[in-house]
Amino acid sequence: MTPDFNPGPLRQAWATSPDLREPSEGRGRAVLLPVGAVEQHGPHLPLGVDIWLATAVSLAAAAGEADIRVAEPMPFGVSPHHRAFPGTLSLRPQSFIAVLVDVCACLAADGFLPVIVNGHGGNRGALQVAVAELGAAGIRAAALTYFDLIAADAAAILPDVAHGTGHACALETSLMLHLFAAAVRRDRIPEGGTPPGWPDPHLYAAGGLVVWRGFEEINPTGVIGTPADASPERGAALFDAAVRETRAAIRKLVATYSMRTQP
Numbered sequence: 001m002t003p004d005f006n007p008g009p010l011r012q013a014w015a016t017s018p019d020l021r022e023p024s025e026g027r028g029r030a031v032l033l034p035v036g037a038v039e040q041h042g043p044h045l046p047l048g049v050d051i052w053l054a055t056a057v058s059l060a061a062a063a064g065e066a067d068i069r070v071a072e073p074m075p076f077g078v079s080p081h082h083r084a085f086p087g088t089l090s091l092r093p094q095s096f097i098a099v100l101v102d103v104c105a106c107l108a109a110d111g112f113l114p115v116i117v118n119g120h121g122g123n124r125g126a127l128q129v130a131v132a133e134l135g136a137a138g139i140r141a142a143a144l145t146y147f148d149l150i151a152a153d154a155a156a157i158l159p160d161v162a163h164g165t166g167h168a169c170a171l172e173t174s175l176m177l178h179l180f181a182a183a184v185r186r187d188r189i190p191e192g193g194t195p196p197g198w199p200d201p202h203l204y205a206a207g208g209l210v211v212w213r214g215f216e217e218i219n220p221t222g223v224i225g226t227p228a229d230a231s232p233e234r235g236a237a238l239f240d241a242a243v244r245e246t247r248a249a250i251r252k253l254v255a256t257y258s259m260r261t262q263p
Contacts, residue, residue: 001179001236003056010062012069020110029067030254031112032058033103035127036119037077040085040215042168042223044188046180047087049172051075054119056179057146057239061117061247068250071107074099077120084216093126100130104141108134113257115250116143121167121203140257144249146242147171151204153241157234163193165203166224167215171238173227178235193226195219 007014012031034057036050055073062068079090091099104114114134118127127143134141147154147165154171155161164170176184194201199209201224215222 002182003059003179005055005059010059010070012071015069029069029112030115030250031069031071031107032062032250033071033100033107033114033116034058034073034119035077035100035116035123036073036075037079037082037088037090037122038075039077039079039082039088039090039120040168040222041172042188042221042227043190044185044227045168045173045176046183047089048075048183049168049176050077050120052180053172053175054117054146057119057242057246058117060239060243061250065247065251067254068247071103074103077123078126079120079122081122081212081214082222084214085222093129096123096126097130097133100127101133101137104130104134105137105139108139108141113254114141115253116141117246118143118145119147121145142253142257144246146246147203149245149249150238150241153245154204154238157237157241159229160226161204163202164226164229166194166201167203168223169203169225169227170229170234171203171225173230174232174235175238175242176235177230177232178239181232189227189230190221190223191228194224 034054036054038047041049051073058070062070076089076091078093078096079088082088107114131141131143158164158170201218
């Protein structure tokens with residue numbers, strides 16, 4: 001399966017400017033802004049994993065929903081912890097936040113509810129700041145990270161979610177095998193798991209302590225988790241869960257915080 005990323009009616013940019021002045025085109029509508037990263041994903045996955053997966057989840061969540069559209073993706077994220085690996089492109093947190101605030105402010109001024117759909121763990125802190133900054137300016141916006149919404153599903157689908165997920169891991173590799181199989185270098189998928197380290201770097205580890213570490217310090221391969229546990233079938237189940245939970249969250253946001261109050 002390869003998602004259709006070509007321009008089409010699900011994309012906000014497919015509309016003309018006059019279209020968006022019509023109440024029927026705007027009232028109660030959420031616009032999803034996919035964000036992610038362009039960064040290393042071990043020896044077996046391409047640099048575009050995070051933004052491709054966030055975009056795929058966003059487009060699938062919007063499919064069939066008359067009041068949800070998808071903005072053009074913002075590919076670059078906060079990735080300095082991956083810069084030891086070639087190909088990683090990183091924004092400073094303040095640059096990332098500034099762009100998000102500007103884009104979401106435009107969407108809100110036009111009467112839409114901006115919902116940021118994130119696919120990169122390193123963006124989480126900056127997203128909280130961006131949403132808070134928008135709120136302080138009187139602008140309602142929301143952000144979610146799709147893999148945070150499917151922790152319970154991942155625990156049921158993957159053989160060892162506690163140690164198998166993190167980065168370029170069983171979860172991301174499974175999703176890529178399902179959605180973008182041609183981009184996965186299967187012969188390079190590393191065996192084994194994450195070297196011992198503290199704090200626990202895995203995706204669903206308990207929080208409470210933050211220490212900045214470069215990924216080369218955690219694992220020279222740039223991988224956290226067990227990508228050898230991945231399969232296309234697990235990817236299909238994880239993707240279905242991500243779409244379901246993301247759509248449910250957006251539906252609740254639209255019902256609760258719809259921005260359009262006038263024609």
